[in-house]
Amino acid sequence: MNDERDRDEEGRARSARPRDGLGRPLPYGAAGVERQPEGGVRGPGETVREAQRLLDAGMPFHAHEVFEDAWKSGPEVERDLWRGLAQLAVGLTHAARGNSSGGARLLRRGAAWIDGYEDRLPYGIGLEELSVWARELSARLDAPDGVRVDAAQEAPRLLGG
Template sequence: MPRVPDDYAPSAEEALEEARKLLAAGRPFHAHEVLEARWKTGPAEERELWQGLAQMCVGLTHIQRGNLSGAAALLTRGSARLGAYGSTRPYRLDLRALAVEADAVTTAIDEGNADAGSAIAAILARLTPAG
């Protein structure tokens, strides 16, 4: 699958939709690239949001590749960045629930129960708009 072009500048909605599709296809690295494109081209006040989401996707990529310590570190960083948003729900995302899910994946890694497919599904489930 080709990489995301350097000049890709998705809207927030495009980035989220594309990231969801890529995660559903088991391609967290490519989801990371889409979210990173939004982080680099979006408004400065949303940098932590997009960077945190991108870091979570890189963490999922590390699980797929067997780098569990790298996965835990990036999932933890991503979760912390989302925590800066408190209870706000940008783009109707429940960031608190997403951060809790990332922390649960990190716990599974620490306990030796990390499974890439389950981790991707868990994060994807929380990357949907809240009601």
């Protein structure tokens, strides 16, 4: 890999820079948060447990990567579900980074993706609660006075109760 440009042999971007808990690049050589291995294949239960652990730790960017793996490796019929969950996590990431408008937009988009699964409770995921959480947080982000978002404090519960 060409470390200067963070590209692999085929020229695809492969960021080797360390990242913080919100996925922001840090200077080379800095201590960062360990990244999720790209392309990991987990079962649905393991995906939900790992993503929840990362959300609870205030690392929604990393939870997004876990959901993205499920979206790319899971069955076609579930891709919109995992895509929606990934967008909820990255929406929280943007909100915690201070990008209120981008965070709100991604939260609404993620909620729209998972709304197609409302009549089911796949893998125990509380989709209705997640959709409500996403829309309420996006409304707070859209408010004129804005809101400071702490990713760990705002982390949603994935499993329905």
